[in-house]
Amino acid sequence: MSETPLPAAVGPQDGAAPPLLEIADVTMRFGGIVALDAVTFSVGKGRIVGLIGPNGAGKTTLFNCLSRLYQPAHGDIRLNGGSLRRCAASDIAGLGIGRTFQSPALFASMSVLDNVKVGAHARGRNGPLTDALTLPSSRREEREVDQAARAMLAFIGLEDAASRPAASLTLAARKRVELARALAARPLLLLLDEPAGGLNHQEVAALGVLIRSIRDQLGITVLLVEHHIGLVMSLSDQVVVLNFGRVIADGPPERIRRDPAVAEAYLGTRH
Amino acid sequence: MEKSVIGATFDAPAVDRYPAPNAGTQRWIAALGLIALAVVLPFVVSKYHVFELTMVMIYAIAVLGLNILAGYNGQISLGHGGFFAAGAYTAAILMHRYGVPYWATLPPAALICFALGVLFGLPALRFEGPYLALVTLALALATPQLLKYFDNWTGGQQGINLTKPLPPHWLVIDRDRWLYLIVLAALLLAMRIAANLLHGRTGRALVAIRDHPIAAAALGIDTARYKTLAFGTSTLFMGVAGALAAIVIGYVSPEGYNLFLSLSFLVGSAVGGIATIGGAIIGGLFIEFVPNLANDISDAAPWAIYGLAMLLFMYTMPQGVVGSLGPWITRSMRQIRAQRAAFAGGDEEHDGKGRTS
Numbered sequence: 274m275s276e277t278p279l280p281a282a283v284g285p286q287d288g289a290a291p292p293l294l295e296i297a298d299v300t301m302r303f304g305g306i307v308a309l310d311a312v313t314f315s316v317g318k319g320r321i322v323g324l325i326g327p328n329g330a331g332k333t334t335l336f337n338c339l340s341r342l343y344q345p346a347h348g349d350i351r352l353n354g355g356s357l358r359r360c361a362a363s364d365i366a367g368l369g370i371g372r373t374f375q376s377p378a379l380f381a382s383m384s385v386l387d388n389v390k391v392g393a394h395a396r397g398r399n400g401p402l403t404d405a406l407t408l409p410s411s412r413r414e415e416r417e418v419d420q421a422a423r424a425m426l427a428f429i430g431l432e433d434a435a436s437r438p439a440a441s442l443t444l445a446a447r448k449r450v451e452l453a454r455a456l457a458a459r460p461l462l463l464l465l466d467e468p469a470g471g472l473n474h475q476e477v478a479a480l481g482v483l484i485r486s487i488r489d490q491l492g493i494t495v496l497l498v499e500h501h502i503g504l505v506m507s508l509s510d511q512v513v514v515l516n517f518g519r520v521i522a523d524g525p526p527e528r529i530r531r532d533p534a535v536a537e538a539y540l541g542t543r544h
Numbered sequence: 545m546e547k548s549v550i551g552a553t554f555d556a557p558a559v560d561r562y563p564a565p566n567a568g569t570q571r572w573i574a575a576l577g578l579i580a581l582a583v584v585l586p587f588v589v590s591k592y593h594v595f596e597l598t599m600v601m602i603y604a605i606a607v608l609g610l611n612i613l614a615g616y617n618g619q620i621s622l623g624h625g626g627f628f629a630a631g632a633y634t635a636a637i638l639m640h641r642y643g644v645p646y647w648a649t650l651p652p653a654a655l656i657c658f659a660l661g662v663l664f665g666l667p668a669l670r671f672e673g674p675y676l677a678l679v680t681l682a683l684a685l686a687t688p689q690l691l692k693y694f695d696n697w698t699g700g701q702q703g704i705n706l707t708k709p710l711p712p713h714w715l716v717i718d719r720d721r722w723l724y725l726i727v728l729a730a731l732l733l734a735m736r737i738a739a740n741l742l743h744g745r746t747g748r749a750l751v752a753i754r755d756h757p758i759a760a761a762a763l764g765i766d767t768a769r770y771k772t773l774a775f776g777t778s779t780l781f782m783g784v785a786g787a788l789a790a791i792v793i794g795y796v797s798p799e800g801y802n803l804f805l806s807l808s809f810l811v812g813s814a815v816g817g818i819a820t821i822g823g824a825i826i827g828g829l830f831i832e833f834v835p836n837l838a839n840d841i842s843d844a845a846p847w848a849i850y851g852l853a854m855l856l857f858m859y860t861m862p863q864g865v866v867g868s869l870g871p872w873i874t875r876s877m878r879q880i881r882a883q884r885a886a887f888a889g890g891d892e893e894h895d896g897k898g899r900t901s
Contacts, residue, residue, distance in 0.1 A: 363764055391763055
């Protein structure tokens, strides 16, 4: 895998510009189990940040806190300095956080194109009344949504599948449609939950290219949960390692690779 | 080069391109033909059949309303007869007590039923699937008793008799055919509004909530708001249908709005195609004609025949008549078009426009 240097990624993480996403002291408990224990890290604007850790480390739990599906017991999550504590789950997309799910959560009965159009919901203004009467303004918005959705499908390379039922696609294609759907909201930050899960070698390579172009061409910051270490290391500007709900390492991939604590978490202690 | 890598992972063949440019025009011509047929129909059938067809269209509006909630949004209601009754009594009370002209009772019936639906939809947010069905079942069971209880408004057991409205004097048709045309106009308007609503941002949100509520919320859809809205819109259609039924029948009484009516709407919805707009008409036909047909076949066990008819429909067309036949017709049309295109491509001398077959 070629590691071409990316101009947007260079420069120290704590530069002059404030980070896009700050996760500060987030703690989440399920009954007696501490799923997240004072998790703190931040994601700079325009970066690809990998979030790794063994199974059960709390990666998806953290994503669900970011999506406001879970309410953390302590701590705060800030996007562009604004706290998300008081937001509903449905406010998050409008604020600029898009996400994909571990197993693609497409709307199975809809066409591929309609799935992507739902992605543009947060940016739309049409209400039930303007829809019912089909005012000129709502027609215009529909046209724009249609164009944007087709452009997103072209971006992920699936424009030919626009009118196919979403349920009929392969896993790799469904994952791509889910990406296009998240991108249709024009997010500032994209959360990807194991995008490479279940993909073959060739598909993973193509996914890496796509994620990089999401950042480079669309200027979207990416937070990536992934088990495919090769992919994470080749894409990320910064890698955060979780183990048992705690951040055990946070830094550029070269440093994470050499970190003894990370090796221990993955391979166990040497006796 | 990067682009080609992206494209390479999509291995499934792309069978479906965008529809042919003239498909929209063809659909419009088909729709206008059907509307013309519906306008002519009452003048070629007997007066009793005119009444029956009017009731078919009223039931179609009701089924359409239920489809918005149950089909598109996935909330099953067994109690929509209650909202149909609310619409019917709103019209009856306004006409009988306050002398409101029949046509002016439709907007208040719609608004009152919308408000009732929103009020009922708010607690319904806490119930999913079968639990919501049970809660709404209670509404269906209570409706006739509630109507009897408020007897100084509803006329109790006796109900309310209404005088059937007359057509405007410059129009030389009888009142049944006049009512047929009014109900036809209401049905067409209802179908148009439903189609507009369901094919836009709102409709996509409703289906998204049905298919995957968590993903819908993550994309910014306020699920509680849209589910309540679906309830209110659905009961608005019910209210209009109920008011039209009161006007057309000229009579309302508590026993007409029992549990069976609520169940009929759901049966009509399932038979016609639960998440379709055109299926509502099939549903209306089923509700109006199948009980009578069953009675004609066997007056000893009509409901066994009714059940058999339901089984037959659901077994042969599990997606409902429109839901099952619609995709089949679209596929056949596409094949015909492809064959025609291949045929036209074969001899290049002709432009292929003037062909008829």
